[in-house]
Amino acid sequence: MGLKLGRSFLLFFLIFQGFQLFAQTPPKESIDLESFAERLFSVQDEDLDYESIYEVLFQLNSNPININQANTEALQATYLLSPLQISSLLTYRSEFGDLLSLYELQAIPNFDLQTIQQILPFITLGTSGNPSNKSLINRILEEEQAYLLVRHRRVWEERRGFSEPDTAKNGSLSTRYLGDPNDLYVRFRIQHARDFSLGITLDKDAGEEFTWDNKTKRYGFNFFSFHFTKFQFRKWKVISLGDFQAQFGQGLVFGAGYSLGKGAETVPTVRKSSVGILPYTAALEAGFFRGIGATYQAGKWQSSIIASHAPRDGRSELNRDTLSNELEVISSLSQSGLHRTPSELSTKNQFREMNLGSNIQYDFSRKLQVGSNFLFTKFDNPWIKSPTIYNRFDFAGKQNWVGSLYFNFNWKNFFLFGESGLSKSKGAGSVFGFITSLSKQVDFSLVWRKYDRNFHSFYSNAFSEGTNPINEQGLYMGIQITPTKTWKINAYYDAFKFPWLRYRVYAPSDGSEWLTRISYQPSKTLLAFLQVRTEKKDRNFSDSGEAQLPYQIGTISKTNTMISLEYRINSQVFLRSRILGSQVDFENKKSNGFMILQDVQYGKEKWRMTGRVAMFDTDDYDNRQYAFENNVLWTFSVPAFSGQGMRYYLLGQYSFNSQLTAYLRFARTVYTDRESISSGLQTIESNHQTETTFLLRYMLHQ
Known part of the structure; x- marks a missing residue:
């Protein structure tokens, strides 16, 4: 009783005695897109799917977590709290009970003003779900968070694809784009945090034809996406119809189409969180499920099902078997989503992909979670890639399955995590690691991974050096040191090797990468940092035309430096x-x-x-x-x-x-x-x- 009374006086003091961050009622902030990109994606390259990453962060922002009910897993999903801060919050809740106001975050040990400002868009104190006794239809019709978004993009110089076609000697015309150079995007969405989300996305890329053609499944716009998601329906945690994505465990089976991986945030981003099933709202035309996904909550048990039947772009060819029978096979699947020329258009929706998946998770306590994933994928035609020297162990066939077991364990300031999986090919993949606060000034992370050359998982996005977790072994170590309130040092070192051949590397190879970033922020208005990143990898030597042993490789070393000064x-x-x-x-x-x-x-x-x-x-x-x-x-x-x-x-x-x-x-x-x-x-x-x-x-x- 005395503790809670004392907390009430402290809360009164924080609100009314000048130590205020907000107005009387803290407003719902929106994600600062730029600051998130700078913080999470400071190591930028073409392998990152920035749009999908932001879409998942946007979903977390649109459905803020209840700070009084969130466990370690949910708190870590924001990538904004250190292990020490999460442990302090859980300890504070166990000692004093639920937070009475967001102002009370200032009273939690190890919570600074900058952290509180960053986490506000992702948290709430109120109850989630249906805020009134109105029917779902009325809530949808009256919801304030309902918007229509229309975007137009265009490159104004003429590209060759939009010029008049040339005539060849045989009289045929050269290929040109079918449509105009306008890029059009439309999104309509209605949503209420932890209650429902309803949306439609339409997209036409530059060069694509705006037409109505049932044969090629083009109805005005080239791409059409839709979803309806209901949260907290009786014991159903989420039910999603239409297009959706999923993330469970460390991404070996369900990776939600993105991975933050390595960057200037050297500690928290190496660990994935089981954010579950989320509506898909991006315009990328691959990497999502289309059908139904649902999660059922029963006490400490949580089970999810996924059923998807979606079109896939690709090319086919005829193969002959030993009896000279012709068989149509998928030679390649396309993820670009571009259908500008007759050739590209011929790949649209050529195949169907069926997915049946499940997740089962059990929370022993707020400190320990264990779970299992399973995904069965079947194509309507066998997928047999054109053979190359490096893709010998890639997936080939009509169906695949992959399953995994994972855990998350919080012991004091140590967050241990791991997932281990097996695919139909008997290839295995594993990733284990931990993040910890060694002191108030030092955070540390470590990740070990091993993915066989024949580990096949189509919707994975686990921590890896390559684009997909396959044919790789590695050890990553990251550290963050905050010696004073104004100085911060981030660094990581990652050593990896590839037991089998890779694209442009026709021999087993290895490499390493390290990054150091020193930041100085004496106030909210000034930030300066120096960042250095060095990467060493093997690559095929250029063909000199001289007689030599085939497929010789050498080490390519890249060093990137960035100096930045920001001042408000x-x-x-x-x-x-x-x-x-x-x-x-x-x-x-x-x-x-x-x-x-x-x-x-x-x-x-x-x-x-x-x-x-x-x-x-x-x-x-x-x-x-x-x-x-x-x-x-x-x-x-x-x-x-x-x-x-x-x-x-x-x-x-x-x-x-x-x-x-x-x-x-x-x-x-x-x-x-x-x-x-x-x-x-x-x-x-x-x-x-x-x-x-x-x-x-x-x-x-x-």
Whole structure:
């Protein structure tokens, strides 16, 4: 009784005596897309699926966790709390009971102001689900979080694919794109946190034809996605119809289409959380389930089922067996989602993929979870890839299954996790690790993984150096040191090897990677950091044309450096200056690249302008520079720049009223080392490329 009375006085003091973070009622914040990208994706490359990553983070934001009920697994899913902070929160709850207000987060040991500000978008105190006695239909019709979003993008220089076709000597016309250069995207969504989500997504890429054709399953837009998800329906934790994704365990079987992996956040992001079944709202045309997914909660038991029957893009060919019978097989499956030419269009929805999956999870306590995953996949035709020297152990056949066992265990400040799986081919995959707070100043993580060369899991996204967890062994160690409130040091070292051949590496190989980032933040308005990353991998030597042993490999070493200074002058003006540099050493030749950029942001209550001017100079494509760019709402832009030139863009945002907000972005890249850009049908006969993006968001009930 005395403890709770004392806590009440402390809470009163925090709210009314000047130690305030918020207004009387803490507002529901939205994800700061830019800060998330900078924090989680500071190591940027083309292997990351940024849109899918953000979509999952957006789903977590749209369905905040109840801070009074969340276990270790749910708290870790935000990637914002250290093991020590999570342990402090659980201890505080066990001693004092449920939090009475979000202000009370300030009283929890090891919670600082920056952490509280970051975690607010992902948490709630109130009860989730149905906030009233109204019927589901009425709640949907009256929900404030209902919006329509329309986006248009276009490159204004003419690409070869949109020009008049050429006539060959035999009189045939060369291939051109079927549609216009406009990229159109429409999203309609109604949702209430932990109650329901209803949405439709339509997408047409540049070059795709806007037409109604039942034969090719094109109904105006080239891609159509839909979902209806109900949360907390009696004992059903979630029921999702239409398009959805799933993440359980460490991603060996169900990986939700993304993995954060290695970056400047060297400790928390190496561990995945079982966020379960989530609606799919991205415009990517692969990597999701279409059908029904549901999770049933009964006490400490939780079971999920997945049933999906979805079209897949791909190409086929006829194979002859030993009896000279012809058999149609899938030679390749496409994930690009592009259907601009007759050839690309011929791949659309050519095959069907059936998936039947399950998850069973048991919570022994808030400290220990164990679970199992299983996924059976069947294609309507056998999938037999065109043979190459490195894909000998890739999947081949008409059906596959993969199963796994996983655990999450919290012991004091140690969060141990692991998953081990087996596929139909008898190939195995395992990942084990832990994250811990060794002290208030030091956090540490370790991950060990081993994936056989014949481990086949189509929806996996476990921690790995490669794009998929296959043909890899490795050990990762990460550390974060905060010696003072203003200084922070992040570092990791990862050693890995590939027992079998890989693309562009025609021999068993190994490699290593390390990163160090030193950050200085004396206040909320100033942040400076230095980041250095070095990676060493093997690669085939270039073909010199001289007689030599086939498939010789050598080590390619890449070093990337970034220096950044961010300063918020006041609530209206924000500045960022950044220098990026790289050096590549391969075949006894060194090449270099650099990029210098300056960002300026100015905004008031109803509008905001963001601009960038950047210069880049790289010796080759290996030295390409990645730079996250501000874009319109819920749109990612992480382009790569190589060669010599300048990049600049201007982004404007204006809120006409509480319902209507408009975004307009103008971006141009000017090259000084070429007179044409890109190749094939994407070729632009100019030294510059100009792109505009226009987006409107209309809130229906605000």
